[in-house]
Structure formats: structure tokens, C-alpha cells
Amino acid sequence: MYKVTIGLEVHCEVKTNSKNFSSAKNSYSEYPNENIDTVDIGLPGILPVANKEAFKKALMMALALNCKTPDIVMFDRKNYYYPDLPKGYQITQETKPVGVDGYIMVNVNGEDKKININNIHLEEDTASLDHFNDYSLIDYNRAGVPLLETVTEPCIHSIEEALAFLEALKGIFLYTGVSDARIDRGEMRVDVNISLSKDDTLGTRTEMKNINSFNSVKLAMETEIKRQTELLDKGEVIEQETRRFDEENMKTIRLRSKADAIDYKYYIEPNIPPIIISDDLIDEIKKEIPMLQFERIEKYMNEYMLSRHDSEILVKDKKVSDYFDETVKLGLTPKESSNFIMSVILGYLNKFDMTIDKFFFTPNMLYDLITMVNKGEISSKQSKEVFLKCCEENKEPKKIVKELGVTQITDDKTIRDIVIKRLDERPDLIEDHRKGKNTFNYFVGEVMKETKGKANPSLTASIIKEEMEKR
């Protein structure tokens, strides 16, 4: 067995109004070349103007990854020729990235693990190319979209860890609102570096670029680890090279060796003067970072005594977690709130493909609904029906309960009158009961029939018991 060492480079598009260095709209479009301006196609004479929103969000992400942030933001040029790069250089950060030396905590099979971040830097995305038999098409919509690249240290030692990191990173993007991280739209792409070794020294690594889904990342890692293992078993050496993952054939294919690596001739972008980052700005950004998934899970488990499983489900979507927190703040116990959210609400949202923030049933309504159950005004079974009605008719639970008349009868005298009446009618069954036959449920049924199921079940049961014993 070899020790696997993995380093990841994750590109994620930043959600902003306009592009990183131009005023064109930063928005996904089905129509090619719709969101472009002169800067994005690199016309002669254009100049980049740095998008404040983009570097503020980049700083937010850097802080969320516990990175050190620089005193000034600077950009560099990465020079290479490719048709998806209209200026012939990409504006990126080499000298002063927005964050260095950070880390995040992830949980792998119940164990906490620290993943170190080498750096996170802000750059611009390239155009997208569509290749056909004898021609290719260029769509510049994506050209210039702000892109954050997160680079880990080679400190990941299993596929599970790598995937846990990617999920955690995606979670941070979503929680901070820095990106929608829509993998289906190519908003998040992964480069994987893998090396194998027998001891603690690092082996020779290979790199696979631009993998488009977490599942592909998993398969690519499996495939490459297998390939390297086989080579090493045969006593062969691994070459440092860039490889491409061919998912169809489950193979990784050599693209270029280290010797053919491109020299990007980095140098400082002269058109963007250094932007000074004040402590005030950093404080302001820090305040905007919400509590993140990892910390929320810890809180739910340690303070709320929820299981890891439940906690993980609740924090999967920040909006759900916020919803849950709100109901706890209103006064529900974490357990009753999480039970209802997980057993009823999430299923409902899923069924109707809705998000919790765009849904009628507010945390306040959930509080009212569960409080009615706790007071015995409705049964827990009824609460689900009330919930559905509320969503169906966009009405508050109290109103629905009133309209449906589902309020429980909790009045002792009303129930006792019915019980006495029914017991009087059937002395034979009371006799049977004394002889050991179970006729108890008959009377419960009768009360429910007469009250149309509204009688409080436990109260009904205790009254029947009391009255039978009296006779």
C-alpha cells in the first residue's frame, strides 16, 4: 500500500453584478456572446477596472478560510496564447493573493481533520469553447467573470478527505454568498494533484485539470491512484506531468510533461494600481460572514444535543439552518423543531422543488403550530394536516385550525358526558371488561365517532378508565 497525497486547486466563479474588470453583466446566459463588452474581447486600447464587489467577496472568502489577508490588493498578468483568452493574458494574483496560509476543518467519517490552504486568489475566467468537427465556436459570456482559485497544501491523504474538503468548500461559498457554486453550470471546477509514496517523503505528482463534478473528481482520483500504484508496483517511475481524465474509458491520458510546461511570464499588472485594504474594511467584511457549517454542526451536536446525522442535514442548506435557528430562537426546542423540519418540511420542499426562504410557512408559523400540539389543542398527526393546508391555502396555522374545526376537545366535562352516556348504554361491555376482555377501545371509538375525532385522545382514555373503575 502506498501513502496517497492529494492537493486540490478549486476554481469557483464569484457572484457579482458585473465582471471582474469590465462593466459587462456577470450572469449565466443560454445565448452566446450576450454579456460582453470591449474589455472582454480584448479590443486594442481597453483598460481593466477592478470590480470592488469582487475583491470584497474574495477577501470574505479568504477570511472564511482563516487566511491571512494582505495590506494591499494587487494583480498580475499570466501570459499565454489560447483562443479562450482574448487579451492574450489573464489578470490574476501571484504577488499578493487575497489570502494565504489558511485552513478549514472538515469531518471525515466522524473525525475532524484540518485542511491547510496555501492561498486563495482572484482572477478572471476565460471564454468557453465549443469544438465541432472542423470548426470551433467561442462564447465570451464567461470571459472576465471573477473567479476565485483556492489552492490547498498537499495535505489530503484519501479520496474521502478530498471529497469532504470539496463539499465543505462549496458549503462555505454558499454560506458566505460568494458564489452559487453551481457545478452544473461549470461554476466550480477542480484541478487534482496526486502523488504516491511509501514513506513520508512526497512522491512525484501528476496533475489533472478542469474536472467538472465531484463525482468525476472521485472517479479521476480512483483511476489515477490505480494507475500510479500499478506503475510503482512494477518498479517504474512516475513522471511529473499534466494528464486528462477520460471518464468514458476510465483512463487518465498524458497531456504534457513538466518539460513542456508553459512559462506564464507573470508580471505585475500595470493598469491596476495597488488597492489599500484597511483594517476597517476587513472588520466590516468579517461581520458579514455568518456562522459556517462546521461550527453550526458543532453547536447543534454539543448545545442542542442533536445527532451528527440530523445536524448535517439541517446545515446542508444555509437557509434551512437559518430557519431552524429562528424557530429555536422563538422558543421551540431544537428536537421538536428539527423533527418537524426533517420529517415534514424538507420532504414538502423537495416534492414541490421549492426553497425554504421562498415558502409560505415561516418560522413563526412553525412555532405556533408546534405550540398548539404542545398545549394539546391539536394532535401531532393533525399538525401535519394543518401544515399542508397552510401551504395549500397560504393561511396561518391558527386560522386553518379554526376553519377546519380541528381544534381538539380538551374540556373534561364534554368528554365525560359522552363517556357516561355510552357506558350507560352498554353495561354488558363493562362486564366483559371486568372479565378481562378488551372492550376499552370500543368506548374510545365511540367518543371519537361522536366528536368527529376531535376529542383529545389521552384525556378521553383517562376519563373512560376513571368512569369504568367507578362502576
Next chain:
Amino acid sequence: MKTIMDLREDLDTGKVTSNELFSISNKKAHEYQDEFNSFVTIVDKKEEQESNTLLSGIPYALKDNFSTTGILTTASSNILKDYVPVYDATVYKKLKDAGAILVGKTVLDELAMGGTGTTGHTGIVRNPWDKNRQIGGSSSGSASAVALGIVPFAIGSDTGDSVRKPACFGGIVGFKPTYGRISRYGLFAFASSLDHVGCLTRCVKDAAIVTDILKGKDERDMTSLPDEDIKYSDVIDNDIKGKKLFYIKEITDLNLYKDAGEETLEILNKFKEVIEKCKKLGFIVEEISFDEQLLKAIYPTYITISSAEATSNNSNLTGIPFGPRGNGNNINEIMFDARTKGFSELIKRRFILGSYVLQKENQERLFKNAQRLRHLIVDKMNELFKTYDAMILPASGGIAPKFDSEIDRMSDRYLMLENHMVIGNFGGFPSITIPSGFVSNMPIGINITGRVFEDGLTLNIANKIEEALGYKGLIKEEYDV
């Protein structure tokens, strides 16, 4: 052709209309085109834009590396020979808004790289004072159009001395203000950290008037400076008594030029006469010593930094999003072909040099060292500017060269004398060249470089010296109609 202020008066008093002025300029532009080749494009339809600025109705020429919507803009390169921009450079927009009338787009050295006026794709530009001589460059057509009296002013760009050197050879004024004073948006980039927009005029006051219109913060250029409250044209007549000037011994001392030609010696002698006149005007002028090693480093430092930035800046010219599409079996061959055909040998040489100095294994030793030298030179200048208000030096070590002159390997000394104006680009200092007389019947000039941000004072000093020298509004007789 008169100065802007003279024309302003003629327009305001009804002596001439802007239509008539445009027609005169247009006619002259056509008339001199075959002989001198100032223009890539002559505009035959007058832009109708009324305004109440000093430039309203005044004709001008624009270097063909400023983006002009709907008007061919070639940068005098084959790779852009059919390129028609879809947006306006800030400079062009400001001039349009000010009511200035575009007469044509002028020839430059290909992509503004060069100082001869011989490398544009439409042919060489000739010097109005002697057709067998160069006008210099790279703002060659802009200089010749003003020197020929076609227009009272023209816009150029200046990365090494590309406005100020051709101004010197053409007997006119060339001014580039502080880096960032005028927006570069829409100027085809050569070397972004050195590129300046500048103007070529018939007198210092006109340079102040044009700069007043062009300067100001531009949201599209992050390096542009904040707006100021002053008009340079208001301060150019200020009293200069007691202002301190310096010149560099290692560049101007006659004893160092034992092997130099007659013309160089005459230029240096005439420079000393200018110094005496300055003293009479009330300036304090002192000779200072400048580290010769640093002076020798100016030219290689410039070539290293400018080539590196040029390589990157011109990487957009691949024939893919715009420009002539190359042939080939794959994308690399297609781009390769477009660039092979699109650039002249000189340009390719610069790109190779630029790539070389940026390569990982060379960058520290070449590119980064050049940047360190640039800093050392600028630091030294800033130190001098603590004591002095401006530097004054000859703008060139010789008169405009002949086309057939053998370009010998120039001595270090001569290179220092010939290339010191790039100091103004290194530090972003305001820098102006004004005519200072004649040698061998060709105009010569002096250069005044001031403290950064002090464009007004620099123009003020130049204006006073111009008054004393009396070479204002020069035009060779045969063209002065």
C-alpha cells in the same frame, strides 16, 4: 497656420468659420499627403459638434493608435490594417465634446514602437524641413501635420520620447503631462507603465490649452489622477524669478564629446546659450552631477521594460476575435500565421526580446533588475526635485537624421544625450520640448522636465523660456501659407 489662440480670435470675430478652417486643413492634408505621408486616414466629412470651449471649431489630427468609433484605426500595422473600432478613446471623446474638429488619423511607427517614422505600414513620414530627413517618431504624422501647418495641434502618445522627439525634429512644441493626468483609455497600449498621452502644438500656451481639455479623472482608467482645480493656461505667465533649474554635467559637458560630430557640438554650444538666457530671465540654473552608471543604464532599462510590456499588451493581436484571420491546421498555426504576417521584423524582434526578459529563468536578472534601475533613476530625480523645480537638457544630440544615414553603433555617451527624455516616462514626470534654434538649417530643441504632478509649473517655465528664445510658431517658409 496660426496658433490655437489666434484661430480662436479669428473664429470669434467672424474672420473665419469652422467650416472654412476645416476645408483649409483638409485641403492641405491632401495636398501634402503624397510628399510627406502624415496621415493614414484623412477625414473628409466634418464632425458637427458645437461647444463653447477654446478648442471649438479648431482642426486637429489624432495619432492612429487612438480608438475612434467607425474610423479606421491601424496603429500603422498590417495586423490592424482593416480594424475599425467600436468605441471612442477618452481623449477623442473629450476633443469631440470640446468641439475640436478631427482632420485625420496620423501615421506612427508600427504600434508606436520606434523613433524614425519609417516603420508604418503605409510608408515613411518625411520631415517638412528637409524631405530627405526623418521627422522622428513614433508620433511622426502628428508632428509633421503640425510642422506643415495642416493643423494647429495634434495628439500623440509618448512611451520613451515619442511626442517630444518628433516635436524637436519638427521645430514644434511637444508636451506630455504627469502619468495619469490624461486617460489612456482607448490608446492602443505599447508599454502601459510608460505610456502617456501628449500633444504637439505651435507654442507652449497651446499645449496648456489642449491639456486643460484632456486632463481629468476617468473611471475607465484606474491610473488616471483625480481632477484638479487649476487651468494650466491660467498659470503659464506666472513669475518664475528664483525658480531653480538643473542640467546634467555628464550629458552636456563639451569636454566629454571630443569625438562628436560638428552638429552635436553646435547643439551643445547652443544649449549653453539657452542656459545663459534662462539666467537672464531670473532662473537659477545649476550644473549637477548624475551617476554615470545610471545614465548609461537608461536605454537598456527602457528597452527591457518596454519590450516586456509590449509583448504582453500586443498578445491580443491574434486574428481570432478581430483582425485578419491566419491560415493553419490548428489554432496555434492560425494565430502563428496571423502574427507572422501581421508584424514587421522590428516588431517581432521587440516581442522576442520582451518574452526573453520575462522568462522565468531571466526575469529576475533582466526584467526585475531593469525595474530596480528604473526606481533608482526616479529616486535620484525626486531627490534633485527637492532642490530644483525642473531639469533642462537638449532634446536631442543631433538634428533629424537622414533616411539613408548609416546607423552606426552609437557610443554610450551619445545614447545618454539622445535618450535621456525617457526619464520623464520612468517617473511619470511632466516633460516638454520646445524649439531652441537651428543647426544646419534644421530645427533643434530643448527639453524641460518637471516635478511629478506639477504640470502647471513645468508649462510655466517652458512658456517663459519660449518667450525669451522667440522660436514660436515655426513653419518652413514654403509651407507657411
